[in-house]
Amino acid sequence: MQIFKSVIATAALVLSVSCSNKTNQDKTVLAVSIEPQRQILEQLAGPGFDVVTILGQGADPENFDPSTSQRLALDNADIYFPTGVLPFEKTLKESLGSNTAYVPTIGETELIYGNHGHGHGTEACGHHHEMAVDPHYWSSFEGAGNIASIMYKTLSEEYPDIKDGLTERYTQFNDSLAELRDKVSETLGKAKRRTFAVWHPSLSYFAREFALEQLPLGVEGKDLSAKALAEAIDHAKADSVEVFFFQPGIDSRQAEIMSQGIGSRLVSVNLLDYFWQDQLKLIADEIAGAQ
Ligand SMILES: [Zn+2]
Structure with a gap:
């Protein structure tokens, strides 16, 4: 509950300056990372x-x-809700003005460590690194629910005048989240195979939530050698992988060659999409072969 305490501690400060943090339309500005x-x-x-x-x-x-303008945008915000796990947030925190509260949204989510390679890890440097945190907790119902919970608690403390509407909207959010989670769970219940491939392990939390197995085949930030590519294809074939999730613009285009080699269905996803629920539903449908 360390995070929650710091929220309470900053509440008085934020309220006292909040009238300066307004846009032209007199709206209060809040900031998030993704x-x-x-x-x-x-x-x-x-x-x-x-x-x-x-x-x-x-x-x-x-x-x-x-960029500088992205940093400056934070100065107008009453509260910045970082994910709490992304490298750029540390830099932003250091330059954050005292008018902006910093409230990470991890909440009760149990973070996953050690399965999230970045191509600059242990094998390249030859010395031991702290096990890297897998940041992708937002791509799961549990993670999303915890984000909402932290935001709800923080907003109710900072803006008591909106409490009634806020509580109503929070209840609606949780209801629709539970409804979609049930649907996804039902869909995945029909899946014959519980293993899926990804280039980058961006679905670790989703896999944990629904007892699926995520097979990460690529390396972040670089292409594979022909030998490594062939080995990854063999590995995926041995696991009878049928679906391969690919994030265009972030993952290497080698995912396309790899997927062809495996004979899997390559499915483009965007786990940073505003409509993240649609993405999770799509992923479940594809795993279950329902489309
Ligand atoms: Zn990642």
Whole structure:
């Protein structure tokens, strides 16, 4: 509950300066790191707020360097809700003005460590690294629910005047989240194979949530040698992989060659899409072979 305590500690400060943090339309500005967080925050906060996303469209969250204007956008925000696990957020936190509260949205999510390679890890440097955190917790119902929970608690403390509408919207959010989760769970219940391939392990939390097996075949930030490519194809074939999730613009185009070699269905997904629920539903449908 360390995070929650720091929220309470900063609440008084934020309230005392919040009148300066307004846009032309007199809306209070809030900031998030990624689009799925914006979708959740907009639903909860309602019409009196403007929500700004720091990560640019199509940018790779794990190798992102915010521009000066993106940094400045944060100065107008009452609260910045980072994911708490992305490298660029550490830089932003250091330059954050005292008018902006910093509230990570991990909440109760149990983070996954050690299965998330970045191509600059242990094997290249020859010395031991701390096990890297897998940041992709937002791509799961549990993660999304915890993001909403942190946002709800924070908003109710900072803006007590919107509490009634906020609580109603939070209840609606949780109801629709539970409904979709049930649907996805039912869909995945029909899946004959529980293993799927990805270039980059961006679905570890989703896999944990539904007892699926994610097979990451690529290396972030670089292409594979012909030998490594052939080995990955053999591995996937041995596991009878039928579906391969690919994030255009982030994952290597080698995923296409690899998927052809495996004979799998290559499915484009965008796990940083504003409509993240549609993406999770699509992934479940594809795993279950329902399309
Ligand atoms: Zn990643």
